[in-house]
Amino acid sequence: MAAFARARTSELAEPVARLWPDLAARDLRAPEIGLVMLRGRIGGDGAAFNLGEATVTRAVVEIKGGYRGYGQRLGREPATARLAAVADALWQNEQERARVEAEIVTPVTRRLAAESLQAKSEAAATKVDFFTLVRGESEP
Amino acid sequence: MYVAVKGGERAIANAHRMLADKRRGDRAVDEIGVDQIREQLALAVDRVMSEGSLYDRDLAALAIKQARGDLIEAIFLVRAYRTTLPRFGFSEPLETADMLISRRISATYKDLPGGQILGPTFDYTHRLLDFALAAESETMPPATSPVDPAETMTRVTDIIAGEDLIENNPQPADGQPVGDLTRDPLAFPADRDLRLQNLARGDEGFLLALGYSTQRGYGRNHPFVGEIRVGEVEVEMLIPDLGFAAPLGVIAVTECQMVNQFKGSKTEPPRFTRGYGLGFGHCERKAMSMALVDRALRAQEFGEERKGPAQDEEFVLSHSDNVQATGFVEHLKLPHYVDFQAETSMLRLMRAANARQAGLPPAEAAE
Incomplete structure (x- = not known):
């Protein structure tokens, strides 16, 4: 679900259209935009407090075989949230799971890992290397 | 006290049309895109999201464009927008x-x-204006260094x-709702x-x-x-x-x-x-x-x-809330004609009373 939540629209739309062209997904809950109240923790690890809201879009679909998929993503992209629900429904079907993993989950996870490594590498380049100046009075 | 006053529709419509014109500015200059605001005025976007209390970069960027860069006005727009949406739930506390x-x-x-x-970071910059930015510039990609995965x-x-x-830190108490x-x-x-x-x-x-x-x-x-x-x-x-x-x-x-x-x-x-x-x-x-x-x-x-x-x-x-604050401060712009008239009459009565006490003829105040 993490991969479906963070996939780009094309990373869902392209494999779904290519591999499951005749998929008749039925909307159990049409895509809907709303809010989620984001919570922080007092002092970073204490009790929760309400930090502020974020937009979120959710959708629920059912595909042949009665497999239900839930899609929920930050932002306001109804079509993409529905695609996330479709991918989740396909993943529920054990016959399809391997293809969903190979064609959607793995590419998204790889991209996210590469982006995360890039971000860490950029941050690492700004790490301070301290060096201590030797004071004159010390004996050699 | 406010009094219902009719009229002014034409003036208001034209004022808003003028606002839109000023927002667009000189037509010889390219119109700014919401995506440009989102990417290149990112810290303004962050401020509008924080104080608008709504995380959505595109909405905040749109609000900044609509508000002509007035961030408190943009925050107001974002706050108003959030009231139109249902709330689905709460997140788990962020780690x-x-x-x-x-x-x-x-x-x-x-x-x-x-x-x-x-x-x-802006820290350690010299805070000297960089005139190179006034021209179109080639920006280098950020440097990278190897990452120690164990760190x-x-x-x-x-x-x-x-x-x-x-x-x-205070730990969550059982059943204690979050305010x-x-x-x-x-x-x-x-x-x-x-x-x-x-x-x-x-x-x-x-x-x-x-x-x-x-x-x-x-x-x-x-x-x-x-x-x-x-x-x-x-x-x-x-x-x-x-x-x-x-x-x-x-x-x-x-x-x-x-x-x-x-x-x-x-x-x-x-x-x-x-x-x-x-x-x-x-x-x-x-x-x-x-x-x-x-x-x-x-x-x-x-x-x-x-x-x-x-x-x-x-x-x-x-x-602390700038939307509340600006609402109350700026409401002073609304018509207070009757309040002011009442205070003016009061002032005239006081002055007339003072004049009578002093035995002076009533001032010929301009009516």
């Missing part, structure tokens, strides 16, 4: 310990696990807590969860001034920046149908852990105390100010004398 860090500094330890990561970035406060030298000032009006005294929610959406300028006032002696609390960290955290929300929390994506936040002078008692050894700041996007000045004010507002809890405005909960929390 800032697991942040994908782009910046992380500490003023309390030079050498700490993970090191001092400067990230994209962790333990929170500085966790390091201090490891030696039991800092107070523990929400978007649902229930603020009442005093307010618990720390409500205070932090209020400060998180509070005006940066107001909190900066209050934080500064504590440093200048109006409620001094001896702060050290234990840590500032900026980066991305994952958001998860409980899906009731499924019975577990599902990931929704990531957001960028800034966290400031202020380490303040110690408190102890007969039963407890002295420990450093904490002030906490958290906000959307990269908002370091805001997070630091929030942490200073959070600590100042804990004066009563620590038995400190309350003598500065930053320590006065009712004063701080009632005046």
Whole structure:
């Protein structure tokens, strides 16, 4: 679900259209935009407090075989949230799971890992290397 | 007192048309895109998200464009928009310990696990205007360095807590609801969860001034920046149908852990105390100010004398919201014709009475 939540629209739309062209997904809950109240923790690890809201879009679909998929993503992209629900429904079907993993989950996870490594590498380049100046009075 | 006044529709329509024209500015200059605001005025976007209390970069960028760059007006637009949407639920508390860090500094330890990561900062710039930016410029991609996968970035406060030298944060009490000032009006005294929610959406300028006032002696609390960290955290929300929390994506936040002078008692050894700041996007000045004010507002809890405005909960929390503040200040522009007429008549009566007492002929006031 993490991969479906963070996939780009094309990373869902392209494999779904290519591999499951005749998929008749039925909307159990049409895509809907709303809010989620984001919570922080007092002092970073204490009790929760309400930090502020974020937009979120959710959708629920059912595909042949009665497999239900839930899609929920930050932002306001109804079509993409529905695609996330479709991918989740396909993943529920054990016959399809391997293809969903190979064609959607793995590419998204790889991209996210590469982006995360890039971000860490950029941050690492700004790490301070301290060096201590030797004071004159010390004996050699 | 306000009186219903009709008329002015044409003037209002034309004023708004003129506003749209001024917003567009010189047609010979390219129109700015919302995507350009989102990407290139990112810190303005972050501020509108924080104080608008709504994380959505595109909406904040649109609001900035619509408001002609007036950030408080943009915050107002975002606040108004959020009232049109249903709320699906609450996130699990964000785990800032697991942040994908782009910046992380500490003023309390030079050498700490993970090191001092400067990230994209204005610090150490010379604050000289860069005229190269006035022309179109080629920007280099950021430098990169190899990453040690084994290296962790333990929170500085966790390091201090490891030696039991800092107070523990309050842990959730069973069944204790989390206060929400978007649902229930603020009442005093307010618990720390409500205070932090209020400060998180509070005006940066107001909190900066209050934080500064504590440093200048109006409620001094001896702060050290234990840590500032900026980066991305994952958001998860409980899906009731499924019975577990599902990931929704990531957001960028800034966290400031202020380490303040110690408190102890007969039963407890002295420990450093904490002030906490958290906000959307990269908002370091805001997070630091929030942490200073959070600590100042804990004066009563620590038995400190309350003598500065930053320590006065009712004063701080009632005046921190810039949408409320601008609403009440700007309402003075609305017609007050009848109030003013009443006061004018009163003034004339007082002057006439004074004149009679002094035995002078009534002034020939202009009617």
